[in-house]
Amino acid sequence: AQTVTQSQPEMSVQEAETVTLSCTYDTSESDYYLFWYKQPPSRQMILVIRQEAYKQQNATENRFSVNFQKAAKSFSLKISDSQLGDAAMYFCAFLLGHEKLTFGTGTRLTIIP
Amino acid sequence: DGGITQSPKYLFRKEGQNVTLSCEQNLNHDAMYWYRQDPGQGLRLIYYSQIVNDFQKGDIAEGYSVSREKKESFPLTVTSAQKNPTAFYLCASSPGTSKQETQYFGPGTRLLVL
Numbered sequence: 361a362q363t364v365t366q367s368q369p370e371m372s373v374q375e376a377e378t379v380t381l382s383c384t385y386d387t388s389e390s391d392y393y394l395f396w397y398k399q400p401p402s403r404q405m406i407l408v409i410r411q412e413a414y415k416q417q418n419a420t421e422n423r424f425s426v427n428f429q430k431a432a433k434s435f436s437l438k439i440s441d442s443q444l445g446d447a448a449m450y451f452c453a454f455l456l457g458h459e460k461l462t463f464g465t466g467t468r469l470t471i472i473p
Numbered sequence: 474d475g476g477i478t479q480s481p482k483y484l485f486r487k488e489g490q491n492v493t494l495s496c497e498q499n500l501n502h503d504a505m506y507w508y509r510q511d512p513g514q515g516l517r518l519i520y521y522s523q524i525v526n527d528f529q530k531g532d533i534a535e536g537y538s539v540s541r542e543k544k545e546s547f548p549l550t551v552t553s554a555q556k557n558p559t560a561f562y563l564c565a566s567s568p569g570t571s572k573q574e575t576q577y578f579g580p581g582t583r584l585l586v587l
Contacts, residue, residue: 364515395575403561405516405578451515460506460531461565461576463515 362387362454366464373442374472380427381437381467383452390414392456394428394435399449399466408450411435439469447471476500477579479564484584486551486558494549494582496564505547506565506576509533516563522547551584559586 363386373379385394396408411419411428418426423443427436439446452464477498486492496505504523508516518531522541536555541547547566551558561583565576 393575397578402580403583404580405563405565407575407577410575453515455576460518460521461508461516463517465513465515 362389362456362462364452364454364462364464366452366467368467369465370468370470372470372472373439375442375444377442378438378440379442379469381439381450381452381469383435383437383464385433385435385452385454385462387433387454387456389456392454394426395453395455395461396424396426396435396437397451397453397463398446399451400447405451409437442471444471444473477564477566477577479562479579479582481582482580484582485587486584487587489553491550491552492584494551494562494564494584496547496549496579497545498566498579499545500566500568500577501544502566502577503544503569504567504574504576505541506567507531507537507539507547507549508563508565510561510563510581519549519562558584560584 365384392413394411398406398408409421409424423440425438449466451466453461480495506521507519510516517533520539522528538550563581564579567574567576
């Protein structure tokens with residue numbers, strides 16, 4: 361079974377600074393997808409970024425980028441130029457096949473004005 | 474607007490009562506999912522459906538039931554057999570049954586037991 365670990369329950373960053381959220385996972389498979397989802401106070405899960413395991417290039421979406429280290433099974437999220445609207449719970453998730461997403465326990469990100 | 478809707482936003486259940494949570498999507502997605510979220514935890518899969526009139530159990534299906542009579546709709550019933558139903562329930566959908574497709578989520582339903 362796949363597992364996803366987020367070792368930072370809480371993180372904080374000054375507005376306009378950069379923060380990195382950590383995620384590690386465990387799988388014996390080689391072809392899978394990884395995701396970062398954001399859950400603001402409204403509690404809706406919003407897709408931030410996704411990474412295909414077969415791609416060596418790290419995914420980027422505007423201020424959000426990932427550092428995908430397949431051999432180390434690591435998938436960190438970097439948020440640049442942090443904004444107040446980035447405050448939320450961030451969940452790392454693993455997808456194998458077309459069934460369930462396996463989620464980590466989340467990191468609560470606070471933005472300090 | 475295209476998207477996933479869930480209703481109601483809040484739902485109260487009395488002891489021994491069955492309640493049904495609604496999930497509708499107009500994205501023309503084939504696959505739909507139900508997840509449960511408890512405080513301090515990630516999401517756990519309850520049921521999923523890849524095609525109309527077919528569905529499979531997830532990791533925590535006991536005490537829940539679903540139906541998929543229409544492509545757009547995937548209602549979840551929380552039965553009296555579910556002893557700890559208080560949680561946040563999220564519905565998701567993905568475009569098709571080919572592998573590894575992104576799942577998109579609805580706004581969720583908060584279920585509370587009276």
